[in-house]
Amino acid sequence: MRKLWWRHAALIVISIIMLAPFYWLLKTAITSENIYEYPPHLLPVRPQLFNFVDVWYLIPFPRYLFNSIVVSLIAVAGNLVLNAMAGFALTLPFVGRRSVIVLLLSCTLIPFQATIIPAYLITAHLGLLDSYLGLALPLLSTIVCIFIFKASFDAVPRSLIDAARIDGLGEMRILLRVMLPLSTPAIATNIVLSFIWSWNNFLWPLIITRSQDMQTLPLGLARFLSYMEDTTGALYAFVVMVLAPGLLVFLMAQSAFMRGLTTGATKG
Amino acid sequence: MRWRRILLSRFFIVPAVLLLGTGAWNVYVDLHAHGLLEGSVIDAAGKPVAGATVILSVHDFVTQVEKARTRTDAAGRFRFDDNPSHLIQLQAQDGTEASPRVTIRLWFRGQDRVVTEPLRLAPNA
Amino acid sequence: MRSRRRATVIACFLAPSLLIFIVYRILPLVWNVVLSFEYWSPLHPATWAGLDNYQEMLQDDDVFWLALWNTLIFLGSQPVAIALALGIALLVNSDLKGASVYRTIVFLSYPLMTVAVAIIWHWMYNERGGLINYALRQLGIIHQPIAFLDSFAWALPSIIIANTWQVLGFFMIVLLSGLQNIPPHLYEAARVDGAPAWARFFRITLPMLRPSVFLCLVIGMLNSFSAFDLIYVMTNGGPGHATELLITYIYKQGFVSTRFDYAAALTVAQFAILLLLTWIAHRAVGGNAGAIE
Amino acid sequence: MKRRTFLAGTAATALTTPAIAQTSKKLTFLSWNIVDQADLFKTWFAEFGKLHPGVEIEWLDKKGPDLPPFYQTQLAAGTPPDVVDLQGGIGVEYAAQGALLDLTPYLAKQPDVKARFNADYLGNWVWEGKNWLVPFYVAKSLLFYNKSLFKKAGIEAPATSFDELLTQAEKIGAGGGDQTGFLTLNFDWLYWALFRMNDVELLTPDLKQPAFDTPKMIETIERLAKGTAGTAINKISWTGRWVEPLGAFASGQVGMLNAHSSAYFFLKGQGAWINPDTLGVAELPGNWSVPTLHGYGISKGTKDPDLAWAFVEFCTAKKQAQEMADNRRILTGYTEVDDTLMDRIKGQEPLAYAVLKTQLEHTDKLCGNWPLPSDSRVKDAFYPELQNALLGRKDAKTAMKEASRKVARELRRA
Known part of the structure; x- marks a missing residue:
């Protein structure tokens, strides 16, 4: 059993490296020491929670949080519906299937930063400026998530699908009744990934939102960063408040998410 | 039976607890946010000072704005009832003597607070 | 008649997603391609420029070559991150007590907002009060603090380490799901033949992980775009152009120097290079893009 | 903003109405x-x-x-x-x-x-x-100086010439520890007063041609580079943006700082040591300044x-x-x-x-504010080369020749 001890040691070291930034973030958020002094203190000095109060009143945090939640919910809903349908369509043989796959793969290589002006012009044309739908539209479907669905649909045994077809189920009902119940892990992965990517989106909301009360959390953070360039506790308190909701959702869903990704689509 | 499983699942309990906590906190804030602020002024020897002016200034990240002034009563006590902020500074002045600026941090705007530590006047250095 | 009905069903299943990609990815790419052959700024009519933008990019602009080189170094660091993640995945992929706790800890950094990660690491690399300088000095590895983000040698590696810290968890998860899809009987057969651990690894584990590795490589390429926020907040191009990636250079040429035509040419160049790299990675992994696990 | 807006917000959700009311x-x-x-x-x-x-x-x-x-x-x-x-x-x-x-x-x-x-x-x-x-x-830019470090190095008053500025910086830099003499911000040409006081011009009066590739410029850069190599000039001057340089000065280890007045409020927040007796304020030599x-x-x-x-x-x-x-x-x-x-x-x-x-004061001696249609492009062409020369990664002559070629191209294209 010597191997076990060695494995635990390695994993503990890795965990420390991964958790050190979180600890430092929390420590600086509860003490507003000027982190320019050398040597930095490993343990918090005179901890107090007033930084959070200052931040709460300076930046309309509830409004930003609410906007971020609404946009993320739209994005997650959109992703589930569109990715499932596209993933299922890609499992069916049709002419030009490979070229659609290559097209989708090459779409991932187009950087968002280079598409801002045309994307803005199109959204303005649709009249969705400064609105939740306008914010969520580019995020409604993600290519990586489509392939995650496609992989788990490929693993569904053909016999089940053929049986359903013989019973006369339409394609949509096959997707809903046969495919999706068997790939809950892929669903969990889709939910978490699309939530993460829409929650962290920074550049698109910056360009498309006009009024103060349509801003999302990343914009609030970027605004705070510039407004409070120095590194006292207030900036870090705000970083903690921005990260907490995302981490909370992830920690709650992580067992399903982990099970989803790690137990593979189906056995055998 | 399905409802019981959902009610006990994490996805219901955690948001419910959060909402309950926010609601309770809001009620507590409404009951205690009248902006009352009381304290006392003493001189270098520790005797209460009557008629000293006390300045309340609101401390923002960038600027510092004086919001209100009051005078202490015969027993050297002063009272503000319109404190608008959560981060304020108090300073007592009596003729040439002045006390150091005391920073007071509150948990929410206008929290009623009795400042236990009196403002001690010191000869203006 | 049945196949035509099926074709319409497939079409309307694919339509919404494809519509989103066409409107928000392909049309802008076409816009960029057209623009890269013109002189244009927001208030002036576009005039034909032929290959001037490309000619300037290839011959006149040494920052383009530096940004390209930095981008390739950045993309080169992704396989290192994937190898690290594979190591961790192997460690965690056992019936160890607490394995799921370790998995969550390693993955915890991925859902974070890149702007927040940049703020944390921007401070950790600080010369005076930063944690990394403090740790290195306590361990006696260095005596004088290193200004990581201000030195031409250390700036890009620092950005790469911060990016690796964030994406390591996601690579680990993807590889873990690949590992667990390998049917156990293959291992029994190899163990029966007396193959040592490393032979099992190279002859069974690695070949079976090909689809997961390819997915990680594609994600790695995407990371060079999400690194924009990291660089924008941490070094904004770094000392001189030391941490200028193509993506940050495109943003600067477009919005800071208001040269959208030149930025379009850079975008087309970047798209072509990444397409080539994806094709090479696809070939290296034993070309079958469809079988992505 | 009453706290309850969060709860009220979740109830009233206008999902798609564009916020621009007509x-x-x-x-x-x-x-x-x-x-x-x-x-x-x-x-x-x-x-x-x-x-x-x-x-x-x-x-x-x-x-x-x-x-x-x-x-x-x-x-x-x-x-x-x-x-x-x-x-x-x-x-x-x-x-x-x-x-x-x-x-x-x-x-x-x-x-x-x-x-x-x-x-x-x-x-x-x-x-x-x-x-x-x-x-x-x-x-506009001005010179902040640390009076205690001035006293320690035996300097009475801020410099009135470029040479005096450098010698004072060297004196403070030699004070030991990680003390450095001089530090400047480098965005938006804020450092340009250093060159203008040496009669270096960036462009010809008609703003069409670069005019900085002169022996005087090469000499100034070499002197600044020598100072940066030692402890006279803090390296962050040429690589930092806002938080790093001002944080370094606020830590009390830097003799002089060339920055504009809004930096003062950041310094006051960061440096507990700052009060009328410890922080001095003066014009740069020749009263030049960048607005x-x-x-x-x-x-x-x-x-x-x-x-x-x-x-x-x-x-x-x-x-x-x-x-x-x-x-x-x-x-x-x-x-x-x-x-x-x-x-x-x-x-x-x-x-x-x-x-x-x-x-x-001295608003007639503003410099570093040429009305250039391609200001950011000229800056992006000039500064990286200057930075290479100042950090000793390139010798001043080749750096300025290269910068001159690039700036000329940007001016031609505008």
């Missing part, structure tokens, strides 16, 4: 990172609404690096904000692109408005003989230029300028308002008074 007339005002004055702006908008019934003001605020992308995208979409707050070089750049409205006729029609402003600061945004922006927040000004401009694409001008005139009027000056402790370029602000803070904050006083 009223009779709407004026859009885009400000540059002035979100801390939200309350002040609300009172201004209400007051302006009374003067011009039926006008609704939409206020947008973007922070520094984010304003150009937002404004350029709006320009491309043909919906630029009517009034925009621009800074330094960007003002002339957007004017040269034809994005801004020429304000000369408006200023000519109302000489009283033109007389408000300090002529040098107003002249900062003159391009092809026309005025494009009116200042409302002025700052960083904020001004109001009007987008040419505005639907109602007269209304936009009325708003600009309203915002720079005496009452409003005074309120902005008092709230943010800044100088507005409106000579009368600045004098009253100075009198008020003379008693309250002697140090802030000393800092702001330098901003009103």
Whole structure:
């Protein structure tokens, strides 16, 4: 059993490296020491929670949080519906299937930063400026998530699908009744990934939102960063408040998410 | 039976607890946010000072704005009832003597607070 | 008649997603391609420029070559991150007590907002009060603090380490799901033949992980775009152009120097290079893009 | 903002209604990172609404690096904000692109408005003989110095020449520990006074050709590079942006700092040691300084230029300028308002008074503010090469030859 001890040691070291930034973030958020002094203190000095109060009143945090939640919910809903349908369509043989796959793969290589002006012009044309739908539209479907669905649909045994077809189920009902119940892990992965990517989106909301009360959390953070360039506790308190909701959702869903990704689509 | 499983699942309990906590906190804030602020002024020897002016200034990240002034009563006590902020500074002045600026941090705007530590006047250095 | 009905069903299943990609990815790419052959700024009519933008990019602009080189170094660091993640995945992929706790800890950094990660690491690399300088000095590895983000040698590696810290968890998860899809009987057969651990690894584990590795490589390429926020907040191009990636250079040429035509040419160049790299990675992994696990 | 808005917000969700309400007339005002004055702006908008019934003001605020992308995208979409707050070089750049409205006729029609402003600061945004922006927040570079380090190194007064500046920096730098003598900000040409005091010119008077590749420039760079290699000049001068250089000076280990007056409030927050006895303030040798000004401009694409001008005139009027000056402790370029602000803070904050006083003197010796249509491109072509030379990664001669070639190409293309 010597191997076990060695494995635990390695994993503990890795965990420390991964958790050190979180600890430092929390420590600086509860003490507003000027982190320019050398040597930095490993343990918090005179901890107090007033930084959070200052931040709460300076930046309309509830409004930003609410906007971020609404946009993320739209994005997650959109992703589930569109990715499932596209993933299922890609499992069916049709002419030009490979070229659609290559097209989708090459779409991932187009950087968002280079598409801002045309994307803005199109959204303005649709009249969705400064609105939740306008914010969520580019995020409604993600290519990586489509392939995650496609992989788990490929693993569904053909016999089940053929049986359903013989019973006369339409394609949509096959997707809903046969495919999706068997790939809950892929669903969990889709939910978490699309939530993460829409929650962290920074550049698109910056360009498309006009009024103060349509801003999302990343914009609030970027605004705070510039407004409070120095590194006292207030900036870090705000970083903690921005990260907490995302981490909370992830920690709650992580067992399903982990099970989803790690137990593979189906056995055998 | 399905409802019981959902009610006990994490996805219901955690948001419910959060909402309950926010609601309770809001009620507590409404009951205690009248902006009352009381304290006392003493001189270098520790005797209460009557008629000293006390300045309340609101401390923002960038600027510092004086919001209100009051005078202490015969027993050297002063009272503000319109404190608008959560981060304020108090300073007592009596003729040439002045006390150091005391920073007071509150948990929410206008929290009623009795400042236990009196403002001690010191000869203006 | 049945196949035509099926074709319409497939079409309307694919339509919404494809519509989103066409409107928000392909049309802008076409816009960029057209623009890269013109002189244009927001208030002036576009005039034909032929290959001037490309000619300037290839011959006149040494920052383009530096940004390209930095981008390739950045993309080169992704396989290192994937190898690290594979190591961790192997460690965690056992019936160890607490394995799921370790998995969550390693993955915890991925859902974070890149702007927040940049703020944390921007401070950790600080010369005076930063944690990394403090740790290195306590361990006696260095005596004088290193200004990581201000030195031409250390700036890009620092950005790469911060990016690796964030994406390591996601690579680990993807590889873990690949590992667990390998049917156990293959291992029994190899163990029966007396193959040592490393032979099992190279002859069974690695070949079976090909689809997961390819997915990680594609994600790695995407990371060079999400690194924009990291660089924008941490070094904004770094000392001189030391941490200028193509993506940050495109943003600067477009919005800071208001040269959208030149930025379009850079975008087309970047798209072509990444397409080539994806094709090479696809070939290296034993070309079958469809079988992505 | 009552706390309960969070709960009320979750109930009333308007999912897709665009927030731009259609009223009779709407004026859009885009400000540059002035979100801390939200309350002040609300009172201004209400007051302006009374003067011009039926006008609704939409206020947008973007922070520094984010304003150009937002404004350029709006320009491309043909919906630029009517009034925009621009800074330094960007003002002339957007004017040269034809994005801004020429304000000369408006200023000519109302000489009283033109007389408000300090002529040098107003002249900062003159391009092809026309005025494009009116200042409302002025700052220029000055020399902060650490009096205790000066005393320790036996220096009585700040330097009055470039040579004296370097020798003082060397003396302080030799003070041991990780002490360094001199430090400067490097964005927006803020360091240019160092070269201007050595009679180095960036461009020819007609702004068409580079004119900096001279033996005098090479010598200045070599002396600065020698100082940077040692401890006379802190390396962060050439690589830091805002937090690093000012944080280093605030830690008390740097003798002198070349920065503009808004850096003072950051230093006061960071450095506990800063008080009138420990922080000295002076002009740079030769009284040269680089301005960083904020001004109001009007987008040419505005639907109602007269209304936009009325708003600009309203915002720079005496009452409003005074309120902005008092709230943010800044100088507005409106000579009368600045004098009253100075009198008020003379008693309250002697140090802030000393800092702001330098901003009103020697405004005839401004440098580093050439009206260039391609200011950011020239800066991007010049500075990396200068930085390489100053950090000793390239010798000064080749660096300046390369910079000269690149700057010439940018000027030709503009």
